Amino acid sequence: MKTLLLFLILIATSSTSCVSTKVSFKNNYDYSVLRNNSKYIIETKDGNKIRQFEFLKQTENLIVGKQENSEVQIEKGNINKILKQSAGKTIPLIVGIVGVAVVIPAYTDNKPVGQ
Numbered sequence: 001m002k003t004l005l006l007f008l009i010l011i012a013t014s015s016t017s018c019v020s021t022k023v024s025f026k027n028n029y030d031y032s033v034l035r036n037n038s039k040y041i042i043e044t045k046d047g048n049k050i051r052q053f054e055f056l057k058q059t060e061n062l063i064v065g066k067q068e069n070s071e072v073q074i075e076k077g078n079i080n081k082i083l084k085q086s087a088g089k090t091i092p093l094i095v096g097i098v099g100v101a102v103v104i105p106a107y108t109d110n111k112p113v114g115q
Contacts, residue, residue: 024081041083
């Protein structure tokens, strides 16, 4: 039962990846942090998420990029925030959870010497 619970926790954690916020209200919508040919997740003010958006350039009122081999233009006024997936945070998190899932059951089944 413990193994099944740990396995389910591991799956739930690995399905959610860590992201870092690049553009939002907190940084006054500073689009200069976006890098060409990098992939981002864009959250619009109406609640939609545009995933795998490859940033190409920006104009005064638009950001331009590619999604699934087609060009996409999004008005800056419609953007709530722009996120970037961070594998550097996700991988250590998953490795740590797997390590804990292996080590804790080993220690809980251990008995003191002499018993």
